[in-house]
Amino acid sequence: MTQESYEAMWESLNLDLSAHDGLLGVLGKFYGDIYMSQQGRLKGMEYLDFVLSEVHGLRIKELLEAKAQGRKIIGTFCVFVPEELALALDCVQVGLCAGADAGKEAAETLVPRNTCALIKSFVGFKLARLCPYTESCDLIVGETTCDGKKKAYEAFGELAPMYIMEVPQTKTPAARKLWKEEVLRYMATLESMTGKKVTAEKLAKAIKIVNDRRRVLQRLNKLRAAVPTPISGRDVLLINQISFYDDPLRFTGAINALCDQLEERIKKGEGVVPQDTPRLMLSGCPMAVPNWKLPFIIESSGAVIVGEESCIGTRNTRDLVDESGQTLDEMLDALADRYMHIDCACFTPNDERLENIESMASELKVDGVVQYTLMFCQPYAHEGFKVEKRLTDHGTPSMILETDYSMEDVEQLKTRVEAFLETIK
Amino acid sequence: MMVLGIDVGSRSIEVVAMRQGEVVEKRHGPTTFNPVQQINHLLEGLEAQMAVATGYGRNLVQELSLGFPVQTITEIKAHGLGAHHLFPKGRTVLDIGGQDTKALSLLPGGRVGKFEMNDRCAAGTGKFLEYSAQIFQIPIQDFGAYALGGDNPPIINSMCTVFAETEATSLMAQGVKPENIALGLHLAIARRTVNMLNRVGLVLPLIFVGGVAHNPCMCNLLAEQTKTKIDETLFVPKEPDMSGALGAALWAQEIVAETT
Numbered sequence: 001m002t003q004e005s006y007e008a009m010w011e012s013l014n015l016d017l018s019a020h021d022g023l024l025g026v027l028g029k030f031y032g033d034i035y036m037s038q039q040g041r042l043k044g045m046e047y048l049d050f051v052l053s054e055v056h057g058l059r060i061k062e063l064l065e066a067k068a069q070g071r072k073i074i075g076t077f078c079v080f081v082p083e084e085l086a087l088a089l090d091c092v093q094v095g096l097c098a099g100a101d102a103g104k105e106a107a108e109t110l111v112p113r114n115t116c117a118l119i120k121s122f123v124g125f126k127l128a129r130l131c132p133y134t135e136s137c138d139l140i141v142g143e144t145t146c147d148g149k150k151k152a153y154e155a156f157g158e159l160a161p162m163y164i165m166e167v168p169q170t171k172t173p174a175a176r177k178l179w180k181e182e183v184l185r186y187m188a189t190l191e192s193m194t195g196k197k198v199t200a201e202k203l204a205k206a207i208k209i210v211n212d213r214r215r216v217l218q219r220l221n222k223l224r225a226a227v228p229t230p231i232s233g234r235d236v237l238l239i240n241q242i243s244f245y246d247d248p249l250r251f252t253g254a255i256n257a258l259c260d261q262l263e264e265r266i267k268k269g270e271g272v273v274p275q276d277t278p279r280l281m282l283s284g285c286p287m288a289v290p291n292w293k294l295p296f297i298i299e300s301s302g303a304v305i306v307g308e309e310s311c312i313g314t315r316n317t318r319d320l321v322d323e324s325g326q327t328l329d330e331m332l333d334a335l336a337d338r339y340m341h342i343d344c345a346c347f348t349p350n351d352e353r354l355e356n357i358e359s360m361a362s363e364l365k366v367d368g369v370v371q372y373t374l375m376f377c378q379p380y381a382h383e384g385f386k387v388e389k390r391l392t393d394h395g396t397p398s399m400i401l402e403t404d405y406s407m408e409d410v411e412q413l414k415t416r417v418e419a420f421l422e423t424i425k
Numbered sequence: 426m427m428v429l430g431i432d433v434g435s436r437s438i439e440v441v442a443m444r445q446g447e448v449v450e451k452r453h454g455p456t457t458f459n460p461v462q463q464i465n466h467l468l469e470g471l472e473a474q475m476a477v478a479t480g481y482g483r484n485l486v487q488e489l490s491l492g493f494p495v496q497t498i499t500e501i502k503a504h505g506l507g508a509h510h511l512f513p514k515g516r517t518v519l520d521i522g523g524q525d526t527k528a529l530s531l532l533p534g535g536r537v538g539k540f541e542m543n544d545r546c547a548a549g550t551g552k553f554l555e556y557s558a559q560i561f562q563i564p565i566q567d568f569g570a571y572a573l574g575g576d577n578p579p580i581i582n583s584m585c586t587v588f589a590e591t592e593a594t595s596l597m598a599q600g601v602k603p604e605n606i607a608l609g610l611h612l613a614i615a616r617r618t619v620n621m622l623n624r625v626g627l628v629l630p631l632i633f634v635g636g637v638a639h640n641p642c643m644c645n646l647l648a649e650q651t652k653t654k655i656d657e658t659l660f661v662p663k664e665p666d667m668s669g670a671l672g673a674a675l676w677a678q679e680i681v682a683e684t685t
Contacts (some may be wrong), residue, residue: 082569127656412525415542416540423538
């Protein structure tokens with residue numbers, strides 16, 4: 001397919017073509033600098049390069065073809081939205097762009113200035129008509145994880161077909177009950193939108209597809225425990241980011257093939273970095289595509305990232321849905337249970353997260369943890385204190401970095417990261 | 426054989442040359458808009474076995490073909506090493522430079538334990554004082570002494586240079602004595618700095634380095650705010666802006682010692 005026919009496609013989605021060209025130009029350069037410049041990447045990474053190069057091209061074409069066949073496109077911003085239900089109704093679910101500074105000034109006419117960059121980004125992408133995913137969606141599903149998102153969705157809902165799931169903020173039995181009802185209410189909405197019914201057979205198949213994608217990411221994360229680690233943190237972040245928008249079956253197949261290559265590399269004792277490279281883990285806020293700023297800074301400062309304790313990381317892949325359910329009811333219960341395990345900072349208390357961070361740090365043999373907080377993200381900024389204390393007690397050095405999508409603080413961040421590495425060497 | 430420590434900061438460049446554990450030469454100059462030229466100028470006639478560069482321009486030094494190997498360390502590590510060398514008993518270091526403030530706790534041997542650094546904006550740093558001094562039309566070197574003439578400082582809340590100017594201007598319009606406003610501006614920095622020191626866990630003695638440690642008013646206020654006494658629990662070197670370059674030179678010596 002040629003660039004020109006993509007242009008017709010983008011035009012049909014009412015994108016701002018010249019601004020969109022600019023965005024793709026920046027993205028391409030960014031990708032070249034941050035990804036293609038890496039040494040010793042495996043052949044399996046060509047899948048990622050291709051998928052990313054076609055992020056606004058071939059994948060959008062696929063979505064539009066699916067739409068033409070009567071399938072619905074569901075957009076999401078959060079790992080709480082159960083993809084299993086969308087798949088069981090033959091919908092396509094995609095995570096929406098929220099990782100770049102775009103349309104910021106326009107976004108600030110709808111959300112307050114002291115709102116996190118992720119929220120401003122999705123509002124900005126919409127207002128600037130830059131995201132073909134958002135424009136392809138039949139329904140966009142928001143959730144009540146934080147106040148910033150909750151209120152931004154009210155404004156966003158005037159621009160796009162919006163549906164809100166209520167995510168409880170505690171893990172009491174009453175909260176579990178509320179969540180189960182929310183899952184059912186969402187299912188009913190999707191059913192009436194598609195004119196189809198979720199059956200036990202269809203849901204079982206969907207649960208298997210999404211679990212398989214989680215399993216391959218679990219496999220990948222386990223392989224990173226090897227010293228030296230076989231793959232860069234940047235590449236794994238990209239894999240996690242792509243998992244939100246590529247076809248799940250294709251993704252699982254490609255990453256399994258990559259894992260086979262990584263296993264061979266580990267057998268030969270080869271790594272992507274020298275044996276004594278400091279191993280860091282990222283923890284905290286999600287890094288939506290194309291937010292590669294901090295991983296790039298860290299990995300250009302002589303360290304390697306071996307884990308992402310984040311929604312675009314293990315928070316999305318750690319827990320599987322129990323597959324033993326036979327009836328639709330049993331499966332829906334298993335589904336609700338699985339999502340209630342998510343250790344998002346929107347919950348109080350959220351002590352599971354501390355346990356999870358500690359065990360990840362041990363399993364991945366990390367030398368230090370970098371806590372990443374998006375500026376104005378209260379839930380994760382608060383938990384930063386607790387996490388730091390827990391890690392100190394555990395004997396793991398840690399550092400909190402608060403930043404956003406702008407590039408003006410790159411030098412300061414670099415100094416901090418280097419100084420942190422000097423203290424742990 | 427000689428080794429060099431080169432600290433390329435946002436406002437000034439310092440060079441310390443050491444031979445067999447002794448400082449044999451110190452040089453300094455402004456960074457200007459052409460740091461490469463300034464570095465070359467400051468290094469004229471110095472022949473070294475190796476150098477360690479630190480500060481914002483550390484990578485720039487590495488890119489110049491100086492004819493000897495150059496390694497880099499961060500200013501955090503450099504100030505830790507330099508301050509520890511000058512005052513081995515010190516446990517915490519405060520560095521207020523041209524556009525950064527750093528607080529760090531020292532482990533035995535001058536290694537850095539915890540550190541804190543100001544964010545992207547230069548609020549509460551040397552730049553803030555420089556900017557404020559302009560409002561009073563006083564050279565930055567004299568601004569501290571001028572502020573010492575105040576006795577009843579107003580509370581200035583803003584740490585943003587732009588807003589602080591607004592605050593200072595409106596205080597002037599209210600007829601507040603300018604020396605008191607100047608003192609209030611210094612106090613605002615001192616209070617903010619103490620918060621940063623507390624975040625790394627302030628243990629005494631404290632060592633105050635960086636260009637702003639030349640300012641007598643800042644030294645007094647820091648002592649007051651941290652309940653320390655100058656020369657007893659608060660140490661200020663004679664040349665506080667040289668401590669980063671000194672730390673870098675000390676690290677260069679260690680590298681040479683390790684490799685020979």
